[in-house]
Amino acid sequence: MSARSVHLQRASVSLLKYAVLVAGGLVMLAPFIWMVSSSLMMPREILARPLVWFPEDPRFSNYAALSHAVSFGRMYLNSLIVTVATTLGILLSSSLAGFGFSKFRFPGRDVLFVMVLATMMIPFFVVLIPVFYIVHLLGWVNSYLGLIVPNLVTAFGIFLARQYMLGIPDELLDAARIDGASELGIYWRIMVPLSGPVLSALAILAFVYQWNNFLWPLVVIRSDSLATVPIGLNSLRIYASSPDVVNLQMAGATLAIIPVIAVFLLLQRYFVQGIAMTGLKG
């Protein structure tokens, strides 16, 4: 083969590679583009054939009409309260228990840790009915407490924190003990700062999971004033199900999705690192 044909072959392989990436990328993006575009259309533009890609005259009033149907501000606030509270709880409980399991020796430690691993194998749907009943007995149905408290601790978080903390050298802790640091002080001044990577990975995973959580709020929430974003969207879907209000559904979906994508694009590096990390640890 001549140098020129090798060169040509390389160029065509590279062209093919980009063609595949672009085609796949368009498939990934098209639903989002159509969502935003049709949220600004008149119903007859959505129903039109041949297909209309973009509205002739973007109707931002669809968003005003949406605000009469559902209170997005309230939904965002509810989602934020619930997600921040559970994420903080998961960070605190996982780091405390991770420290206990990785840096202390006590009778029964390994048995207890195996039990934590065993609960990691229990998917949420298996315990849905009893957890709902317990929350009902506690009087927390249809309340923030009911939304938040059952999710404050995850076995996965404890596992992840413990694995990471095993790698922090004992000498550091011993040195701090010699200097008279309390165990709580060691936790707060040494373990937490040195566990930055694992805790930020955990924070991102917990945040995304809780923000998008649907099944549990669906069961535990009864009133619109406590609806999180997914619950509000679900009632919007039922409320606006006829073709002449599809634009409202799309406006609702846009309001739910765009801020999350903005946050993701800003913090992309941390998202990717966090997920890669859990993949390798698991």
Next chain:
Amino acid sequence: MSYSVARGKLAEGVLERIPVRRRHALAGYMFIAPALVFLFVFALLPFLFTIYVSLHDWNMLTPIPTMPFVGLSNYTYLITQDPLFWQTFVNTVEFALGDVVISTSLGLAVALLLNTRVRLRGLWRAVYFMPYVTSSIAISIVWANIYNPSYGLLDGVFQLLNLPSQPFLSSPGQALISVIIVSVWHGLGYYMVIFLAGLQNIPAELYEAAKVDGAGAWHRFRFVTVPGLRPTLLFVVVVSTLSSLQVFDLTYVLTNGGPVNATNTLVLYMYNTAFNFLKMGRATAMAVLLFIVIFGMTLVQLRLLRERE
């Protein structure tokens, strides 16, 4: 261990009278206690309670002590007398099989592409990963409209390409595959990121050594990439199977199990049995059965993929 070193420096106090080793153990218990209490109340106890309820007849309204014990009849009813249970079971397995195979292979394909010398890698990664961070409910609403046979985006595109209109979600024959496609679109970026991390974990020296030995691109892939990626593949297959057997959000919003139960899946059926029909005994029995399937599948996969190492 250096408790003895630490002991010498400790200030005198009440605590000082407790032996250091025991105090150390006590601190350990204190750190794990809050988490263990929560796991007990919201995971372990409910798990045992699920098994207990599955042997009873309960509507959640009558007090626990008065619920009648029915032995295994909830299980035998589901297995021998409830065709819908079997249909949802088959749907769930079909969904999981399609979802796992397609998302895993597409995720791997994109990761392999992005692992070559490619411009704007960060941008591509963001584009493919983006759906994963968005709410499954929001994207299901969007996709339900995309699939709409009269005004949907897909129908419009089909018309531009002179293809016949398709019923998608409204036909029993196409509904399940249509839901699988949404699931793949939503989740593939997650697997891509994990595969990319796995690929980058394979030492570059191995590739260079193979090159020096005269291995071509295919041989480098077969004898360096594939074995190096095995632990990642194991993780991805186990995790994706676990999550797709539990599918709920997509089938709830896209089709609510229809048409004629063509996309009714086990967790959705369990949810309806429990919270619409208040048959807690039957619903918990379903939960236990699906749990056994998930647990068994995970064990089999771990064994199969480990053996080949």
